[in-house]
Amino acid sequence: MKLLRYGPKGQEKPGLLDQNGKIRDLSKVVDDIAGAALSDATLAKLRALDPASLPEVPGEPRIGPCVGSVGKFVCIGLNYADHAAESNLPVPAEPVLFGKWTSAICGPNDDVEIPRNSKKTDWEVELGVVIGKEAKYVSEADALDYVAGYCVINDVSEREWQLEHGTQWDKGKGFDTFGPIGPWLVTKDEIADPQQLDMWLEVDGHRYQNGSTKTMVFGVAALVSYLSKVMSLQPGDVISTGTPPGVGMGVKPAPVYLKAGQTMRLGIQGLGEQQQRTVDAK
Template sequence: MKLLRYGPRGQEKPGLLDSQGAIRDLSGIVPDIADAVLSDAGLARLREVDPAALPAVGGNPRIGPCVGRIGKLIGIGLNYADHAAEAGMPIPKEPVVFCKWTSAVCGPNDDVIIPRGSTKTDWEVELGVVIGRACKDIDEARALDYVAGYCIVNDVSEREWQLERGGQWDKGKGFDTFAPLGPWLVTRDEIADPQQLDLWLEVDDRRYQSGNTRTMIFGVAQLVAYLSRCMTLYPGDVITTGTPPGVGMGVKPTPIYLRPGQTMRLGVTGLGEQLQRACPAD
């Protein structure tokens, strides 16, 4: 299934994408794409619903973040060896973990706001992993059983605040609008192998990023198991799993960063596409 949320910011309704690519309203069935709806039982209930029996959503509504009431948005850094190389950093021996604040979450096609004074706002296409049921201290062999599904995340990053302003990465990763999520939550049964997905990103129609999740240093199952040893993961928590090479910071000889008015387009195999315009802060 491809689940989504649509409507004005803060008033999103749950929806389902039918086989014809039309949005069907799920608000008469579930309150949101969140909490217990993400469990195996909750998703099984939705699979029993005939999409043709659901109200069709007309027009061209805004698509919101595909998960509601996200508790934790957990980032993984330097998880592709070639990206670590372009960043001039060693390949990590354990996952590099940081936080993106949930206030950074926005819809997949919402504007991305460049922070006031920023000259180093960067892009990162990533595979997002949505947790479906609580897990703590699980082993890698069972880890994917706790995944509800997958989505696209643009891990937008302000490199000066991330790397030059002291402290940890979180500051540069957590500005408002720095986590476009969606367009869909694709349930795990539709993704045969999360380690065989192409990722790509373009800025103003120039392709900068092309990669595949098979080159991750730590795969999805490893990450879920590892993080479950650090914290309890709950339904609706999202893990954004790292980016392949091609970020603006890595362009040689001179890095390239986002400017107001530029457009990012990005996608992951089977998970749809995102389209964002970079805008200045008010």
């Protein structure tokens, strides 16, 4: 099942993507794709619906972030050994945690703003994990039971602010529009193994990232379990699980960074695609 949110920014409605790629309106069934709507019981209720019985949404509305009212946007750094190598950093012995501010969240095809005076804005295709029920001190064996589904995330990063203004990565990760999420929240029953998903990213048609979640240092179950030991996870919390190699910072012989007027396209097997245009922040 592919769930989504559509409509103007701040006024998104819940929807479902039918087998023909048409958006069906869920607003008479759930208030939003958020919170309690992500529980096993509610997802089972939505799965039992006949999509043809739901109103078809006309035209091509804006697609918003696939999850609403996100409480925490938790990210994992250096979670692919080859990305750690291109960053000239050691493979971590434990997950590296940082946060993106929820104000960074935007729709999967919204414009991405290049911060004022930025010369080092970079891209990162990542697997997103959406929590479906409260997780606290859960075992790795049980961890996937707490997942509602998966999505595509572009962990846009400003490297100067991330690495050259002290040690807090959060500063370079949380600019407005630096967290495109979606297009769909694909429920976990459709993803047989989250550790076997191909992923890619292009800038202006040039393929920079080609990877697979199978090369993660810490898999999804390990991450959910680990995070649940240092914080409780609530329904709608989003985990961005790290990026494979091919980021702009790692391009040889010289890094390549984003500037206004470019187009990023990225996707993950079974989870859909995003496309963003870069613009100067006003």
